[in-house]
Amino acid sequence: MYEFDWSSIPGALPFLWDGMKISLVITAQAVLVGIVWGTALAMMRLSSVKALSWFAAGYVNLFRAVPLVMVLLWFFLIVPRFVETLLDFPPGTDLRLSSAMMGFALFEAAYYSEIIRAGIQSVPKGQVAAASALGMTYAQGMRLVVLPQAFRNMVPLLLTQAIILFQDTSLVYVSALADFFGAAYKVGDRDGRLVEMLLFAGAVYFVICFSASQLVKRLQKKYHPA
């Protein structure tokens, strides 16, 4: 019978916390960049300029049709080479965090753009007409009238996607980056207590994600009581 031994957890907490910070930083910036770039993609996709809409459609379809792990590996293996030669960094500079962040942001933008596109389309066409009729340019109508309403409708979906993204950050372990999951794995491996550490890590992920999604549900009820 396997005997559980949790004793290596308390000592590892500072290291795990450092890992958690990395996970949170990656999540936060991927959400931020993902929403900004995703909004741009969504507007391109809805644009009447064919080239823009094709580019956005191609981008979204490409990223949604490949596994996240693979995108992360591409960025982990290829991007540092590029950056080294392009920006003249000394070889061996640790670019794992930046390449992971870039990979996540570009990947998530594809998902965010679909959410945002649906959000933009949820705003009645008459609102655009009213903005135009008041003399607003297309950009003003988007910025002042459509996007604020679209984002208000989208908040729950955007937050849900952020929670999924937070879980997905664990995939950076492929680049041996010590995010929370990576840190837990390393400690467990070192102390020969992998099972305990992974159970513990799983519990932490569960508590965070479950409470966050409960929060989203409550928000949703508040803004869309129906």
Place this chain on the structure above:
Amino acid sequence: MIKIANVSKHYGDFKVLTDCTTRVSKGEVIVVCGPSGSGKSTLIKCVNGLEPFQSGEIIVDGTSVGDPKTNLSKLRARVGMVFQNFELFPHMSITENLAIAQTKVLKRGKDEAMDKGLKLLDRVGLKAHAHKFPGQLSGGQQQRVAIARALAMDPICMLFDEPTSALDPEMVNEVLDVMTELAQEGMTMMCVTHEMGFAKRVAHRVIFMDQGRIVEDDKKDVFFSNPRSERAQQFLAKILHH
């Protein structure tokens, strides 16, 4: 003020507008009526370029709407429009609704825009609701705010696209009263509406449309006393008896 010459529009094979020609002089009030699907809303939306058209020409105050070189936003800022579904911006308060285009499009100062908005809100009898949001007002109230919002831009003319069709019957009159007052003050107006009482009271001319064509374009009295086309006679017979 508004000149519409031989305007046609089609979606694929379906003709929405066929060879429409008319004009609206300064200070004139025109009512456009006709059965649904006759193209009257489309026609009025062509006037400020919300709907493109394939052939013909529309000139508003000397500016050609169909000309690709025309800055449509600039033109629309001078042409007020009121929609069937009000289209107030639901995420802004009433005062913000009234001020937003003044500040962002006309570049007026915030205080000036606010003053102007409140004055017009008072004029449509809704000053007490300044700080509410559109969702808190009745349909009739929202439509009056929408009229005030359009007037805040100091338009050279006003377009009304079935302004009372989405309203409960008891709210129709409060909106028509505001429109009647506007007409009596000499505003140039083009109104798509089925309110024949309104047409009889304030219109100078009535345009009757059917299947994308302007079938009648007459002085009000002529239109109501003896419309020339059979289609208009039938239409009037149907709606005037109720």
